[in-house]
Amino acid sequence: MTQSVVVQVGQCGNQIGCCFWDLALREHAAVNQKGIYDEAISSFFRNVDTRVVGDGGNISKGKICSLKARAVLIDMEEGVVNEILQGPLRDVFDSKQLITDISGSGNNWAVGHKVFGRLYQEQILEKLRKSAEHCDCLQCFFIIHSMGGGTGSGLGTFLLKVLEDEFPEVYRFVTSIYPSGEDDVITSPYNSILAMKELNEHADCVLPIDNQSLFDIISKIDLMVNSGKLGTAIKPKSLVTSSAGALKKQHQKPFDAMNNIVANLLLNLTSSARFEGSLNMDLNEISMNLVPFPQLHYLVSSLTPLYTLADVNIPTRRLDQMFSDAFSKDHQLIRADPKHSLYLACALMVRGNVQVSDLRRNIERLKPSLQFISWNQEGWKTSLCSVPPVGHSHSLLALANNTCVKPTFMELRERFMRLYKKKAHLHHYLQIEGMEESCFMEAVSSLSTLIEEYNQLDATRSMPVEDLPRLSVAV
Numbered sequence: 001m002t003q004s005v006v007v008q009v010g011q012c013g014n015q016i017g018c019c020f021w022d023l024a025l026r027e028h029a030a031v032n033q034k035g036i037y038d039e040a041i042s043s044f045f046r047n048v049d050t051r052v053v054g055d056g057g058n059i060s061k062g063k064i065c066s067l068k069a070r071a072v073l074i075d076m077e078e079g080v081v082n083e084i085l086q087g088p089l090r091d092v093f094d095s096k097q098l099i100t101d102i103s104g105s106g107n108n109w110a111v112g113h114k115v116f117g118r119l120y121q122e123q124i125l126e127k128l129r130k131s132a133e134h135c136d137c138l139q140c141f142f143i144i145h146s147m148g149g150g151t152g153s154g155l156g157t158f159l160l161k162v163l164e165d166e167f168p169e170v171y172r173f174v175t176s177i178y179p180s181g182e183d184d185v186i187t188s189p190y191n192s193i194l195a196m197k198e199l200n201e202h203a204d205c206v207l208p209i210d211n212q213s214l215f216d217i218i219s220k221i222d223l224m225v226n227s228g229k230l231g232t233a234i235k236p237k238s239l240v241t242s243s244a245g246a247l248k249k250q251h252q253k254p255f256d257a258m259n260n261i262v263a264n265l266l267l268n269l270t271s272s273a274r275f276e277g278s279l280n281m282d283l284n285e286i287s288m289n290l291v292p293f294p295q296l297h298y299l300v301s302s303l304t305p306l307y308t309l310a311d312v313n314i315p316t317r318r319l320d321q322m323f324s325d326a327f328s329k330d331h332q333l334i335r336a337d338p339k340h341s342l343y344l345a346c347a348l349m350v351r352g353n354v355q356v357s358d359l360r361r362n363i364e365r366l367k368p369s370l371q372f373i374s375w376n377q378e379g380w381k382t383s384l385c386s387v388p389p390v391g392h393s394h395s396l397l398a399l400a401n402n403t404c405v406k407p408t409f410m411e412l413r414e415r416f417m418r419l420y421k422k423k424a425h426l427h428h429y430l431q432i433e434g435m436e437e438s439c440f441m442e443a444v445s446s447l448s449t450l451i452e453e454y455n456q457l458d459a460t461r462s463m464p465v466e467d468l469p470r471l472s473v474a475v
Contacts, residue, residue: 001042001043001137001273003044004043004141005070005128006069006142006144007074007142007159008075008144008145009074009159010074010145010146010149010151011079013146014073015255016175016259018084018089019262020262020263021089021092022089024267026390027267028041030390035064036063036064037060037062043273044070044274046058047065047066047067048094049066070135071093073097073099073100076101076103076150076151078102097130101120105151107149108428109153110439111432112152112153112156113155114432114433114434114435116151117154121158124159125166128167139273140170140171140172141170142175142266143159145175146176147191148179154194156174157199160199172204173204173206174203178208179192180210187425190420190429190440193412193447194440194443196412196447197442197447200295200447200450203297205290205297206297207265207301208334208405208408210333210335214262217258217306217333218257221306265333268303269286269399270283275387276385277385281349285381286399289379290344290345291401292344292376292401295449295450298401299400299401300332300336300405301332301399302333303395303397304322304325304326304396319394320362320365322394322395326398327369327370338400338404341403342371342403342458343370343400343401344372346372346379346380348398349382349399350383350385351389351394352393353386353393354384359382409447409454417444426440
C-alpha cells in the first residue's frame, strides 16, 4: 500500500480538507470495526502512541492508538485553522504540521506567492519533509485550494513548485475551486489567471471545481428536501449537513454542504488507494491514462448518486441509471458540456457491489453518444472498489479529460481582460517586490496557449476515424 499527504491551503482548502478527514474517518470506522491499524487506514493516517514524546511514537501494526492525518495545514489567517483545532477533529491533526500567520494575503496572489512564499518556504519544506519521512511509500500530494483568494491561489501554487523541486517523483493532484461570475472577491480574475500559469506548469492533474456548480447542486437538493414530493425525512447522520446532522447547521454555514460534495469527490478518488477491490486503480494510473499531453491535465469530475449526499429518503436508482447520471450536466462539479465536446480519455471509478460485466455493458451503451478523439476511441479506464460510501449501496465518480473545460478558461480570461484593460486594482500587485506587469502578460499568454491547444483538438472532431491497417502476423 502507498501513502498520500493532503496539503490544505487557505480558508477554502482547510474547510474542504476538514470535511474530507471527517468523512474518511467515518468510512474507515464503518469498515474497520475492530479498530486495527491496517494498510487501508495507513494510506492517509498515522498510528501514534501519544505517550511517547517526539516522533518515536509511530505504531505500524496492531490496535489503533491515536490516528493522525497525513496532512499539512497552511493558512495566512488563523481563524479557520483555530476553529479546526477547537472542533471535533482537533486530535486528528498534528500541531507540528500547521503553518499560520495573522495578517492574511488580502485577496492578493502576489502577497501569497511572493511575500509569504519567500517568508515560509523553509517552514513549508520542513513540514513536507516530515510528512514524507512518516511514509513507507509516498505516492501523491493532494493540494486543496481556491483560485480566487490570495493565500489559496498564491501560496497554494507556490507550494506546487516547491513540491516539484523537492519531490519530483511524487504525483501532484490539485483540487482547485474556481470562482463564479458573482464572486465577492473583486480581484479573483487576477488571482485565478496568475494561479493558472502555475497549475499549467507544475501540476500533474487538476480537478477544476466551479463554485456555481456546487451551489446549483445544493439548491436542487434543498428543493428535493423542501418540496415534500420525494420524502422529506433526512437521515440522522446526513453527509451534507456535516457531523451534527442537523439541518439548522446547514443554514449557519452555507459552505458546509458545498465543501462536503468536494470532500466526497476526494473520498471516491482515493477509494482504490484505501480499500481492496476486484479492479483497483492506482492514483498514478489516473495521470498515466487520462493525461495524453502534459499541459492538458484538467479533468472534469461528476459524482453520482448526488441526492444521497443529502440522504434524502428516495429509492436507490437502478445501476444503469447511475452511469447515465454520471454523463449528465446536473452531476458535474464544473459547468461544462462534455457530451458535445471531445473526449481525450475517461475514467469510471465505481464503488460497491458492481460487477465488471455491469461496467462493460454500460460503457458499450453510452459509447455511441460520446465523441472520443480519433486516436483514442477506446480511451476508457475503469476501477471497482468493493467498499461503498457509508449508507449507500454503490457510487460512481467519472473523470473526463474533455475539451469542454475550454469555455471555463475563456470566461476566466474575459473577466481578467475586463479588469486589466482598465488597469483596475493593478497597483496592489505591482507594489509587491518581484511583481511586474509582465507577470500578468505571461499568465494570460499561458492561458491563451492552453485554450489554443483545446481549439486544435476540437478542430479534429469532424474528421472521420481512420480504419488503420493492422500488422498481419504469419500463423
